Amino acid sequence: MYENVTYESILERMLGRIPGRFDKREGSVIWDTHSPTAIELQILYLELDTILREAYGDTASREFLIMRCRERGIYPDEAGRAVLRGFFAPDTIDVTGRRFNMGDLNYIVTGKAADGKGGYEVQCETAGIIGNQFLGAVIPIEYIKGLQSAELTELLIPGEEEEETEHLRQRYFDSFDESAFGGNVRDYLDKANAIPGVGRTKVTRVWNGGISPANMIPSEGVQTWYEGMKDTVGGEVKNWLASVYEAAKEKKLTTGGTVLLTIINSEFDAASDALVQTVQEIIDPEQNAGEGYGLAPIGHVVTVQSAKVLEISVRTALTFEDGYGWENLQDTIETAVSDYLLALRREWAETSHVTVRLSQIDTRLLGVRGVVDVQDTLLNGMKSNITLGEYEIPVLGGVGA
Numbered sequence: 001m002y003e004n005v006t007y008e009s010i011l012e013r014m015l016g017r018i019p020g021r022f023d024k025r026e027g028s029v030i031w032d033t034h035s036p037t038a039i040e041l042q043i044l045y046l047e048l049d050t051i052l053r054e055a056y057g058d059t060a061s062r063e064f065l066i067m068r069c070r071e072r073g074i075y076p077d078e079a080g081r082a083v084l085r086g087f088f089a090p091d092t093i094d095v096t097g098r099r100f101n102m103g104d105l106n107y108i109v110t111g112k113a114a115d116g117k118g119g120y121e122v123q124c125e126t127a128g129i130i131g132n133q134f135l136g137a138v139i140p141i142e143y144i145k146g147l148q149s150a151e152l153t154e155l156l157i158p159g160e161e162e163e164e165t166e167h168l169r170q171r172y173f174d175s176f177d178e179s180a181f182g183g184n185v186r187d188y189l190d191k192a193n194a195i196p197g198v199g200r201t202k203v204t205r206v207w208n209g210g211i212s213p214a215n216m217i218p219s220e221g222v223q224t225w226y227e228g229m230k231d232t233v234g235g236e237v238k239n240w241l242a243s244v245y246e247a248a249k250e251k252k253l254t255t256g257g258t259v260l261l262t263i264i265n266s267e268f269d270a271a272s273d274a275l276v277q278t279v280q281e282i283i284d285p286e287q288n289a290g291e292g293y294g295l296a297p298i299g300h301v302v303t304v305q306s307a308k309v310l311e312i313s314v315r316t317a318l319t320f321e322d323g324y325g326w327e328n329l330q331d332t333i334e335t336a337v338s339d340y341l342l343a344l345r346r347e348w349a350e351t352s353h354v355t356v357r358l359s360q361i362d363t364r365l366l367g368v369r370g371v372v373d374v375q376d377t378l379l380n381g382m383k384s385n386i387t388l389g390e391y392e393i394p395v396l397g398g399v400g401a
Contacts, residue, residue: 001049001052002045002046002048002049003049005042005045006042007038007039007042010038010041010042010045011034011035011038014034014037014038015030015031015034018030057169057172057173058169058173060169062165062168065165065168065169065172066168068172069168069171069172072172072175073175074168074171074172074175076162076163076168077160077162077163077194078127078162078163079127079128079159079160079161079162080127080128080157080158080159080160080196080197080266081123081124081125081126081127081131081159081196082123082124082129082131082132082155082157082158082159083110083121083122083123083124083155083156083157083197083274084107084121084122084123084124084131084135084152084153084154084155084156085113085117085119085120085121085122085152085153085154085155085156085274086100086107086109086119086120086121086122086138086150086151086152086153087118087119087120087149087150087151087153088109088119088120088147088149088150088151089147089148089149089150090146090148093144093146093147095109095120095144095147095150096109096110096111096112096120097109098140098141098142098144099125099140099141099142100122100138100139100140100141100150101138101139101140101141102134102136102137102138102139102152103134105124105125105126105130105131105134106124106125106126106141107122107123107124107125107138107152108122108123108125109121109122109123110122110123113156113274114274114277115156115272115273115274115277117273119153121156121274122152124159127159127160128159128160128161129158129159129160129161129267130159131159132155132158132159132267134152135151135152135153135154135155136151136152137149137150137151138150138151138152154272155272156272156274156275157196157197157265157272157274157275157278158197158199158265158266158267159196159197159266160196160197160266182297183259183296183297183300185203185205188201188203188259188261188283188296188302189201189203191282191283191295192261192263192279192283195278195279195282196266197265197266197271197275197278198263198264198265198266198271198275198279199263199264199265199266199267199268200263200264200268200345200346200348200349201261201262201263201349202261202262202263202307202348202349202390202391203259203260203261204259204260204261204262205259216248217248217249218245218248218249223249226241226245230242230245258300258301258302258303259296259300259301259302259303260302260303260305261279261283261302261303261304261305262304262305262306262307262391263275263276263279263304263305263306263307264306264307264345264348264349264393268342268345268346268348268393269309269345269393269395270306270307270308270309270393271306271307272306273306275306276304276305276306279304280302280303280304281294282294282295283295283296283302283304284296284300284301284302289301289302305391307348307391307392307393308389308391308392308393309392309393309395310386310388310389310392310393310394310395311380311394311395311396311397312341312356312379312380312386312394312395312396312397313379313380313381313397313398313399313400314337314361314377314378314379314396314397314398314399314400315376315377315378315381315399315400315401316361316362316365316374316375316376316377316378316399316401317374317375317376317377317401318333318365318371318373318374318375318401319371319372319373319374319375320370320371320372321370321371321372323370324369324370324371326401328370329368329370329371330399332368332369333365333368333371333399334396334398334399336364336365336367336368337361337364337365337396337399338396339364340360340361340364341356341394341395341396344356344393344394345393345394345395348393352390353387353388353389353390354387354388354392354393354394355385355386355387355388356379356385356386356387356388356394357385358377358379358383358384358385361377361379362374362377365377380397
């Protein structure tokens with residue numbers, strides 16, 4: 001804004017205000033006294049320009065953007081640590097709290113795996129995505145008597161890097177478009193996406209597994225059945241059945257307050273059972289569903305699930321340049337298609353249904369150096385686009401001729 005306000009222009013304006021009968025040449029007393037002031041004023045204008053840039057969300061640097069975000073109750077997501085499944089033999093040894101090493105990374109065993117699939121949950125002590133990259137044998141940092149083997153076999157909750165500045169900036173602007181409060185969609189999105197390991201969330205409000213309020217109103221057949229059998233039961237069963245029937249008849253049974261959260265992990269892949277369980281416990285613990293013991297408001301019964309994976313197999317006929325072929329380009333070709341499917345998974349939460357398009361696959365294949373033509377591309381054996389279900393995400397099942 002003040003890029004044209006330079007030392008020279010400031011000094012010229014200052015000297016211009018002094019009557020011409022005085023000596024204002026360089027080296028004169030007047031010039032020598034005004035020149036340092038002009039320098040300081042130029043520095044002041046530079047600082048003022050910086051202050052103006054830092055005052056607005058679209059131009060603020062990270063430090064000042066964080067300050068603006070705090071005004072909206074928004075804080076940058078911290079780097080998260082990866083959680084993996086570990087198996088230790090013999091399984092009679094309790095390794096909870098023990099530390100292990102693999103290369104440059106250290107791990108600590110936090111307890112038994114809670115998803116019922118065996119093993120222990122092992123947390124990488126180094127935050128970030130580096131903890132997602134290695135599986136295999138680990139060695140104890142301190143001697144454990146009787147331990148025969150220790151191995152990390154599966155990534156349960158991906159580690160995450162600290163939130164990028166531009167992503168934080170977008171969240172800041174989004175907060176003006178839609179406010180999060182009281183269990184609305186934005187509220188659930190903010191709460192779920194802030195949980196370490198969660199990459200994207202799709203919120204389905206008044207989710208009921210296909211049951212609508214109209215289905216709960218007793219039909220004539222149901223009324224006839226109820227009148228004929230209500231006196232055949234007694235005690236608590238009769239009282240409960242009468243209460244439910246009358247509530248349904250009076251249209252007091254509804255599906256309001258039920259919410260479905262479908263998530264994918266921070267690597268934009270299906271969430272593990274452990275991550276689903278973690279999110280469930282934080283948002284609305286199953287043992288206290290709807291009672292407000294989690295982040296969900298009282299009265300909201302929340303179900304958390306992972307998006308389902310649909311493998312996309314690509315078959316195509318490629319023409320190569322001389323010196324190129326499947327044998328030296330297959331990895332590059334598969335990476336090109338995988339990157340396209342990854343882009344679709346990144347956008348999954350913002351679309352009702354993801355569509356894998358033949359034209360986009362062909363474009364990615366033609367972008368591989370060494371490929372000159374693409375023909376007869378098939379997706380899962382069909383020469384057509386594939387539209388996935390609302391809760392499905394595409395992953396590569398392979399590319400072949």
